[in-house]
Amino acid sequence: MAFDSLDDICAFCRDLPGGDAHAAKVAMRRQQTLTKPPGSLGRLEELAVWLAQWQGRESPRLDRVSIAVFAGNHGVAARGVSAYPPAVTAQMVANFASGGAAINQIAELAGADLRVVPIELDRPTRDFTEAAAMDADEFLRAVNLGYRTVPEDCDLLAVGEMGIANTTTAAMLCAALAGGDAARWAGRGTGVDDGGLARKRAAIDAALDFHRGILGDPLAVAAALGGRELAGIAGAVLAARKHAIPVLLDGFVATSAVLPLARLDANALDHCRAGHVSAESGHRDLLRELGLVPLLDLDMRLGEASGAGVAILLLRAALACHAGMATFAEAGVSNASN
Amino acid sequence: MAFDSLDDICAFCRDLPGGDAHAAKVAMRRQQTLTKPPGSLGRLEELAVWLAQWQGRESPRLDRVSIAVFAGNHGVAARGVSAYPPAVTAQMVANFASGGAAINQIAELAGADLRVVPIELDRPTRDFTEAAAMDADEFLRAVNLGYRTVPEDCDLLAVGEMGIANTTTAAMLCAALAGGDAARWAGRGTGVDDGGLARKRAAIDAALDFHRGILGDPLAVAAALGGRELAGIAGAVLAARKHAIPVLLDGFVATSAVLPLARLDANALDHCRAGHVSAESGHRDLLRELGLVPLLDLDMRLGEASGAGVAILLLRAALACHAGMATFAEAGVSNASN
Numbered sequence: 001m002a003f004d005s006l007d008d009i010c011a012f013c014r015d016l017p018g019g020d021a022h023a024a025k026v027a028m029r030r031q032q033t034l035t036k037p038p039g040s041l042g043r044l045e046e047l048a049v050w051l052a053q054w055q056g057r058e059s060p061r062l063d064r065v066s067i068a069v070f071a072g073n074h075g076v077a078a079r080g081v082s083a084y085p086p087a088v089t090a091q092m093v094a095n096f097a098s099g100g101a102a103i104n105q106i107a108e109l110a111g112a113d114l115r116v117v118p119i120e121l122d123r124p125t126r127d128f129t130e131a132a133a134m135d136a137d138e139f140l141r142a143v144n145l146g147y148r149t150v151p152e153d154c155d156l157l158a159v160g161e162m163g164i165a166n167t168t169t170a171a172m173l174c175a176a177l178a179g180g181d182a183a184r185w186a187g188r189g190t191g192v193d194d195g196g197l198a199r200k201r202a203a204i205d206a207a208l209d210f211h212r213g214i215l216g217d218p219l220a221v222a223a224a225l226g227g228r229e230l231a232g233i234a235g236a237v238l239a240a241r242k243h244a245i246p247v248l249l250d251g252f253v254a255t256s257a258v259l260p261l262a263r264l265d266a267n268a269l270d271h272c273r274a275g276h277v278s279a280e281s282g283h284r285d286l287l288r289e290l291g292l293v294p295l296l297d298l299d300m301r302l303g304e305a306s307g308a309g310v311a312i313l314l315l316r317a318a319l320a321c322h323a324g325m326a327t328f329a330e331a332g333v334s335n336a337s338n
Numbered sequence: 339m340a341f342d343s344l345d346d347i348c349a350f351c352r353d354l355p356g357g358d359a360h361a362a363k364v365a366m367r368r369q370q371t372l373t374k375p376p377g378s379l380g381r382l383e384e385l386a387v388w389l390a391q392w393q394g395r396e397s398p399r400l401d402r403v404s405i406a407v408f409a410g411n412h413g414v415a416a417r418g419v420s421a422y423p424p425a426v427t428a429q430m431v432a433n434f435a436s437g438g439a440a441i442n443q444i445a446e447l448a449g450a451d452l453r454v455v456p457i458e459l460d461r462p463t464r465d466f467t468e469a470a471a472m473d474a475d476e477f478l479r480a481v482n483l484g485y486r487t488v489p490e491d492c493d494l495l496a497v498g499e500m501g502i503a504n505t506t507t508a509a510m511l512c513a514a515l516a517g518g519d520a521a522r523w524a525g526r527g528t529g530v531d532d533g534g535l536a537r538k539r540a541a542i543d544a545a546l547d548f549h550r551g552i553l554g555d556p557l558a559v560a561a562a563l564g565g566r567e568l569a570g571i572a573g574a575v576l577a578a579r580k581h582a583i584p585v586l587l588d589g590f591v592a593t594s595a596v597l598p599l600a601r602l603d604a605n606a607l608d609h610c611r612a613g614h615v616s617a618e619s620g621h622r623d624l625l626r627e628l629g630l631v632p633l634l635d636l637d638m639r640l641g642e643a644s645g646a647g648v649a650i651l652l653l654r655a656a657l658a659c660h661a662g663m664a665t666f667a668e669a670g671v672s673n674a675s676n
Contacts, residue, residue, distance in 0.1 A: 100664025
């Protein structure tokens with residue numbers, strides 16, 4: 001399946017596949033029988049049930065875990081909004097390929113397959129302060145590429161990104177779709193100085209004005225104010241919903257990439273959990289906006305799916321307990337709640 | 339080494355071994371060269387440096403990780419302060435032995451060796467509302483047992499506990515050594531009802547009054563108002579300091595067990611990190627009191643080192659990045675900070 005038009009995406013989001021309520025119920029019932037006070041494993045219990053619900057399996061599994069990192073370049077980088085030059089996007093993609101980045105180490109530790117998907121790095125999006133970053137066809141191409149990246153049979157997908165200047169793009173999408181101005185959403189990203197931060201905010205506020213006619217249309221915003229790697233993430237998250245695959249979102253950029261989907265349908269992210277909350281200032285605000293409670297809060301702000309990748313370890317812990325623990329009856333332990 | 343008297347423990351805490359500042363500096367310098375914006379791995383960077391500091395190794399390792407779970411029984415259980423009967427302590431120790439508990443699954447996932455140390459389960463401490471829970475000799479015996487439990491050559495120690503009624507004991511130690519009354523520290527533990535919670539608070543307030551003469555003496559408090567498994571934890575944490583082993587503390591009970599050490603010397607817990615913050619209400623307050631920032635906040639409240647065990651996974655992620663990532667120079671990535 002691929003989306004032929006923005007309307008196709010809207011139609012998909014109007015008729016989203018639901019989770020498996022029965023599998024969730026069976027998993028929840030099992031949690032009540034395990035040798036621990038009810039609820040005492042906290043979010044590990046909830047995660048096991050969530051995996052059951054979205055995998056549609058009473059006994060969820062994490063045999064095949066996929067991490068997808070999308071990369072793109074951004075016209076707005078020319079406005080001096082990042083501490084790093086745009087060439088770093090391709091350099092980091094090469095670093096991913098040779099195994100030297102943080103996400104390579106984390107993926108190996110988490111037992112996950114890493115797919116890196118650079119999207120037309122030699123064709124940055126247009127500078128959105130003075131044009132549409134992408135037209136509908138360019139946007140759809142990236143969405144469809146993201147959609148096709150997801151292995152239909154994987155048990156969990158973690159999504160992240162790499163793209164110099166893309167916290168500017170993320171803040172742009174948030175300002176356009178969640179309200180407020182640049183000051184609410186733009187932070188220091190990879191570590192921009194005061195001058196860079198001022199330029200970042202000026203670019204976003206200028207673009208809010210330039211594109212004011214489309215701000216009510218989530219997909220028009222995602223195309224005109226977004227980025228290719230963000231579109232790829234949105235496509236991957238849609239594919240995961242289609243194939244009943246639970247998703248861990250990474251940080252500020254990855255979460256902003258799916259904000260347009262949440263604006264199309266309030267339940268569009270039910271199969272997603274926030275792997276972590278980033279130190280990038282807008283992320284906590286965005287997660288609150290989306291009703292997502294992050295699994296980790298470690299002051300990370302690297303992107304490249306690093307936070308979501310670490311959160312995979314928590315899912316493994318949740319599942320290890322869910323599958324491996326003895327019940328009160330099996331262990332001969334007195335159960336106060338019976 | 340064993341402690342022959344409470345004074346021996348005081349003397350040890352007056353002359354604590356420090357960390358290795360040079361190893362920490364080398365590790366910190368390496369972090370600055372890795373292919374990521376400086377600081378962008380957040381606490382994962384800090385954890386790698388902390389491991390280097392306390393292992394005294396420029397390249398820290400986690401080849402041998404030990405989880406120690408101490409178990410004990412409590413006279414105060416007779417006051418109806420828990421949702422479970424005291425027999426559950428031994429039943430859960432049997433469950434640990436047969437591999438059915440949460441910590442068994444978590445230890446295996448985290449690549450850790452699990453040691454379960456039941457301490458005189460058939461001899462509960464005395465009810466501290468009307469007597470000293472332990473005399474100095476009983477207390478020292480448990481401390482020394484905990485001390486000897488720690489393998490001198492392990493790279494990391496995680497400590498936890500099992501003991502019906504021991505959140506009452508933990509709240510007791512907090513009230514005695516950190517101030518406030520029972521209402522500040524006593525929560526629902528494994529899930530006690532309103533009547534049980536009232537009895538729990540009444541027992542603590544009664545004991546505060548009964549023992550008011552010793553509240554200024556941390557070790558006297560640890561003996562008279564503590565528990566054997568808590569004393570074991572304190573001993574293990576002292577041994578870890580002696581052998582340059584960093585420590586992950588588990589939840590409310592494990593943290594309360596080392597509060598007496600922190601009262602002997604403000605730096606006594608520098609080699610410790612809080613694995614998580616428990617859902618048990620007093621824990622967040624206690625961590626703040628100790629200046630410890632928890633690594634995880636997952637609404638867990640099981641004890642048995644489960645939160646610290648999950649946090650081992652974060653240390654593995656920190657170390658994987660620290661050891662495995664390429665430097666900017668190795669990867670040919672442009673570094674804005676140079």
